[in-house]
Amino acid sequence: MKLLKLNVKLLGIVALVAILFASCKSEEKEVAKKDPATIALNGTMNAELTAPPFVPEPVGDRPAKKLIVDMEILEQEGTMTDGTTYMYWTFGGSVPGSFIRTRVGDQVEFTLSNHPDNKLPHNIDLHAVTGPGGGATSSFVAPGHSKTFSFKTLNPGLYVYHCATAPVGMHIANGMYGLILVEPEGGLPKVDKEYYIMQGDFYTKGENGAPGLQAFDMKKAVDEDADYVVFNGKVGSLTGDNAITANVGETVRLYVGNGGPNLTSSFHVIGEIFDNVHVEGGDLINTNVQTTSIPAGGAAIVDFKVDVPGTFILVDHAIFRAFNKGALGMLKVSGEEDKTLYSGVKQEGIYNPEGGTLQEMPDDETKEVVSKGEKSLAEKIASGKNLYTTTCFACHQANGEGIPNAFPPLAKSDYLNADVNRAIDIVVNGKTGEIIVNGDKYNSVMTKQTLSSEEVADVLTYVYNSWGNNKTIVTTSQVDQVKSGH
Ligand code: HEC
Ligand SMILES: [Cu+2]
Numbered sequence: 001m002k003l004l005k006l007n008v009k010l011l012g013i014v015a016l017v018a019i020l021f022a023s024c025k026s027e028e029k030e031v032a033k034k035d036p037a038t039i040a041l042n043g044t045m046n047a048e049l050t051a052p053p054f055v056p057e058p059v060g061d062r063p064a065k066k067l068i069v070d071m072e073i074l075e076q077e078g079t080m081t082d083g084t085t086y087m088y089w090t091f092g093g094s095v096p097g098s099f100i101r102t103r104v105g106d107q108v109e110f111t112l113s114n115h116p117d118n119k120l121p122h123n124i125d126l127h128a129v130t131g132p133g134g135g136a137t138s139s140f141v142a143p144g145h146s147k148t149f150s151f152k153t154l155n156p157g158l159y160v161y162h163c164a165t166a167p168v169g170m171h172i173a174n175g176m177y178g179l180i181l182v183e184p185e186g187g188l189p190k191v192d193k194e195y196y197i198m199q200g201d202f203y204t205k206g207e208n209g210a211p212g213l214q215a216f217d218m219k220k221a222v223d224e225d226a227d228y229v230v231f232n233g234k235v236g237s238l239t240g241d242n243a244i245t246a247n248v249g250e251t252v253r254l255y256v257g258n259g260g261p262n263l264t265s266s267f268h269v270i271g272e273i274f275d276n277v278h279v280e281g282g283d284l285i286n287t288n289v290q291t292t293s294i295p296a297g298g299a300a301i302v303d304f305k306v307d308v309p310g311t312f313i314l315v316d317h318a319i320f321r322a323f324n325k326g327a328l329g330m331l332k333v334s335g336e337e338d339k340t341l342y343s344g345v346k347q348e349g350i351y352n353p354e355g356g357t358l359q360e361m362p363d364d365e366t367k368e369v370v371s372k373g374e375k376s377l378a379e380k381i382a383s384g385k386n387l388y389t390t391t392c393f394a395c396h397q398a399n400g401e402g403i404p405n406a407f408p409p410l411a412k413s414d415y416l417n418a419d420v421n422r423a424i425d426i427v428v429n430g431k432t433g434e435i436i437v438n439g440d441k442y443n444s445v446m447t448k449q450t451l452s453s454e455e456v457a458d459v460l461t462y463v464y465n466s467w468g469n470n471k472t473i474v475t476t477s478q479v480d481q482v483k484s485g486h
Helices: 002-032 132-139 168-173 218-222 320-324 377-396 414-418 420-429 453-464 476-484
Strands: 044-046 066-081 084-091 100-103 107-114 145-152 157-162 177-183 193-202 212-214 228-231 244-247 251-260 265-270 274-278 285-289 291-294 298-305 310-316 328-334 431-437 440-446
Touching: 066 228, 084 377, 107 132, 132 145, 157 251, 157 298, 168 193, 168 218, 177 193, 177 251, 193 244, 251 265, 251 291, 265 298, 285 291, 291 298, 310 320, 377 453, 414 431, 414 453, 420 453, 420 476, 453 476
Parallel strands: 044 066, 066 107, 084 212, 100 177, 193 251, 244 328
Antiparallel strands: 066 084, 107 145, 157 177, 193 228, 251 298, 265 291, 265 310, 274 285, 274 298, 310 328, 431 440
């Protein structure tokens, strides 16, 4: 009897321990493996999108939601540096593109719209997407169209997005990249100021500082020979009145990305030490960092407390890029000085640092001036050249040399010179299907160009009178005739 009782007791204890152990284990499992794919959605909201250097409101403790993102692609001329412009291709009208802020478990419904005035098809590859092409295959969209796809954010972190339409390098080089942040459950720790900065390298026909509208240079891009290396799409985007700001005693967080297409950034803030760096934008946090390496197509989250007032210079510490190619920004901190932390000048010396201003390149080229009025042949060619550099050069390249296997040449093109009405038809109506130009096969798509008859006549006259072509003069009425024949 006694023995039996003891046995029962023992059995009871064993069972209890087993139950406790099991429940404890399953609880542990739940905490460690809350599968983001199973996080329930709680309502719908429109995503706030911001242009750099600003970021949307933190997610805080909001539940996962269906998050609507509407992104518009705009191809538009913008300033690269004083006196120099560039035809940027943008997500949302800025370089880098609009900042997207989500939390883990959100169901993002993404609509990509390609403005009807644009010349090219585009798409988007978001590194935060788990799926083929990061969304690229589902978002390929022609001018005047839009595409919608959706994805669930499974991994917290800071991710790059970019266009992935061929030639991919060229779309990225023209500014088609940005950042998407996926915050963890409960959000990132609170800070006082947050900013959005993204580095990019640019390749132009003219050297750094050459005036006027500068075309993309494919050869320099392939050679990784950048004319400009900049933060937020242009020289001076974060200097002078555009500097980012904070007050003494505040914590500052920077979301820093690198669009590339080629160069790795050695991101550094002169006079500050990063208290925390989310290495490569992931969960790993390194502390007390001077310079963090940000690969092309990668990102980092850095934060630091500003203890003393002054201007802190943001650079790519591959330092010629900062002082000679544009990768230089400013953080202006205002507030009371603390002489124990930083004394200021105690004694004059003769050390002469390079200083925080950009060195100007000499202006030795003059701008071409196009006069208005009745058009002579020279005027037609001048106007055609302008149209060519804003419309056709993106694909056919500045000297009409094209890109092998993608865009046929217009220079010394047997196809072009053989039939002027066919050429007019291609510009007016677009062209797809196999063609052979100078012995090479092309089978691609040229989108229909939205130009007036006069513009078509001018641009083709320019093309025919350049690069060894047969000097045909195309008139407006000839273009009208081809148009009415359709
Ligand atoms: C979106 C890129 C793109 C733009 C912009 C573009 N083209 Fe094209 N173009 C092409 C492609 C691709 C082909 C070949 C189409 C095919 O394979 O059927 C082509 C073919 C041609 C051809 C016939 C082939 C040849 O080499 O002679 C001419 C002429 C031409 N384009 C002129 C122009 C002119 C003029 C402009 C500017 C008004 C222009 N294109 C803008 C991509 C483009
Ligand atoms: Cu693109």
